[in-house]
Amino acid sequence: MTAPSTLLMLRWLIWRDLILAWRRRADVLATLFFFVIVVSLFPLGIGPETQLLRKIAPGVVWVAALLASMLSLGRMFGNDYQDGTLEQLLLTPQPVYLVALGKAFAQWLVAEVPLVIIAPVLGVQFGLSENTLGVIALSLLIGTPVLSLIGSIGAALTLGLRAANVLVALLVLPLYIPVLIFGAGAVEASVEGIGARPYLLLLGATLILSLVFAPWATSAALKISVE
Amino acid sequence: MSNRRINWYKYAAPANFYPLAGKMIPWFTVITIALFVVGLYVGFFVAPTDFQQGESYRIIFIHVPAAWMGMFLYVLMAVYAGVGWAFNARLASMMATAISTTGAIFTFISLVTGSLWGRPAWGVYWVWDARMTSTLILMFLYIGFISLQSSIDDPRRADRAGAVLALVGLINVPIIYFSVQWWNTLHQGATITARSFKMAPSMKWAMLILLAACWMYSIAVVLVRVRFIILEREREAPWLAEVAA
Numbered sequence: 001m002t003a004p005s006t007l008l009m010l011r012w013l014i015w016r017d018l019i020l021a022w023r024r025r026a027d028v029l030a031t032l033f034f035f036v037i038v039v040s041l042f043p044l045g046i047g048p049e050t051q052l053l054r055k056i057a058p059g060v061v062w063v064a065a066l067l068a069s070m071l072s073l074g075r076m077f078g079n080d081y082q083d084g085t086l087e088q089l090l091l092t093p094q095p096v097y098l099v100a101l102g103k104a105f106a107q108w109l110v111a112e113v114p115l116v117i118i119a120p121v122l123g124v125q126f127g128l129s130e131n132t133l134g135v136i137a138l139s140l141l142i143g144t145p146v147l148s149l150i151g152s153i154g155a156a157l158t159l160g161l162r163a164a165n166v167l168v169a170l171l172v173l174p175l176y177i178p179v180l181i182f183g184a185g186a187v188e189a190s191v192e193g194i195g196a197r198p199y200l201l202l203l204g205a206t207l208i209l210s211l212v213f214a215p216w217a218t219s220a221a222l223k224i225s226v227e
Numbered sequence: 228m229s230n231r232r233i234n235w236y237k238y239a240a241p242a243n244f245y246p247l248a249g250k251m252i253p254w255f256t257v258i259t260i261a262l263f264v265v266g267l268y269v270g271f272f273v274a275p276t277d278f279q280q281g282e283s284y285r286i287i288f289i290h291v292p293a294a295w296m297g298m299f300l301y302v303l304m305a306v307y308a309g310v311g312w313a314f315n316a317r318l319a320s321m322m323a324t325a326i327s328t329t330g331a332i333f334t335f336i337s338l339v340t341g342s343l344w345g346r347p348a349w350g351v352y353w354v355w356d357a358r359m360t361s362t363l364i365l366m367f368l369y370i371g372f373i374s375l376q377s378s379i380d381d382p383r384r385a386d387r388a389g390a391v392l393a394l395v396g397l398i399n400v401p402i403i404y405f406s407v408q409w410w411n412t413l414h415q416g417a418t419i420t421a422r423s424f425k426m427a428p429s430m431k432w433a434m435l436i437l438l439a440a441c442w443m444y445s446i447a448v449v450l451v452r453v454r455f456i457i458l459e460r461e462r463e464a465p466w467l468a469e470v471a472a
Contacts, residue, residue: 153391153395157375157388157391157392158375158378161378161379162378163378167374167375167378170367170370170371170374170375171371171375171392173367174364174367174368174371174396175395175396177360177364181360217391217394217395220391221388221391224384224387224388224391225384225388227384
């Protein structure tokens with residue numbers, strides 16, 4: 001029996017993760033509601049002055065997206081590690097790079113795309129223009145896959161450790177900082193009326209870099225953690 | 228094997244490296260103290276008063292060597308960790324663990340002294356310019372490396388996981404170094420390039436001597452720390468029973 005093609009394996013992996021996430025919809029929705037609540041807390045805490053809200057909106061939305069994405073990282077490999085599926089996935093003839101890539105993609109679809117969709121709606125709370133709402137969605141669309149990919153490195157390194165959640169935050173947040181700077185910078189540029197294109201292009205560059213290198217680092221980390 | 232050639236690879240074994248390190252430490256300690264005394268004297272008493280900044284500029288003699296050491300030690304740590312991972316050499320990984328603490332301390336010193344210098348020189352303790360932000364990220368990377376290694380019980384898994392983290396974070400060091408060229412923000416541009424030295428000779432000497440002093444200090448301290456790490460990790464080994472007795 002010949003080994004299935006790499007593309008087939010990737011599709012199977014992503015589909016499996018999506019089905020499993022669907023069966024535990026509550027976890028997914030909890031992350032989304034966390035994002036909504038955190039973003040809504042800031043206007044409540046800081047006050048309704050429109051000028052001020054417009055200035056803080058880029059940072060608030062992006063930091064909340066970072067934190068929400070970090071919350072969902074434990075789910076990426078945790079369940080499979082506990083029931084032994086991860087070990088089996090590492091033993092397949094297909095490269096482990098695919099496992100890392102597929103898992104990061106599935107996690108992005110499940111945890112981040114809802115953020116991308118709901119963030120512009122939340123942006124209305126801050127009194128932002130439609131142009132800026134569009135830039136929020138676009139910057140998150142380009143930036144959140146990077147968060148999933150870099151987060152997968154942290155998730156793989158901390159598999160099965162005690163206090164893994166806090167440790168993942170410590171490892172992954174410094175690596176998230178460039179994405180935060182470019183993403184929030186894009187929205188800020190749009191709020192100020194200057195073009196967001198340079199920042200979005202830089203975000204695109206980080207996306208391409210992480211698409212190539214992050215699954216490689218994740219697969220190395222997986223092999224180390226599962227040993 | 229010829230009697231005239233040293234087999235360097237034998238020092239890759241903790242049992243052989245332990246006494247070698249023990250012999251090296253006193254030498255490096257003496258050189259460190261000498262260089263620090265000379266460097267601090269030149270920096271604080273011989274170098275002239277700055278035209279614009281007065282006496283407060285002298286903190287540069289601590290700030291710049293500390294910043295350089297923070298960056299270089301990170302690269303060295305990543306290289307050692309990578310070697311330990313690729314060649315399955317546990318002494319290299321022990322060296323990486325030993326270097327991490329010293330590197331973190333130097334980075335912390337550079338952040339604090341830079342902040343203290345910023346107040347009289349620029350009027351603020353902190354700005355979010357490219358170099359300061361990326362040095363802060365370097366500090367976080369060190370802390371992440373140290374906490375990752377201390378939270379994994381199996382030493383070899385800890386070594387390899389630390390290696391992955393150190394190598395992933397290696398991209399940050401060129402960013403710190405080139406940030407003053409790529410972004411036009413608060414930090415001054417490169418004063419010391421391969422071609423010219425744009426400061427007074429005594430200032431240049433003070434900085435170089437203190438940089439050498441920091442290197443000697445790092446070597447001495449890392450060797451002491453790696454000896455302790457060897458004692459801890461090799462405690463079941465038979466050679467240790469003879470040495471520790």
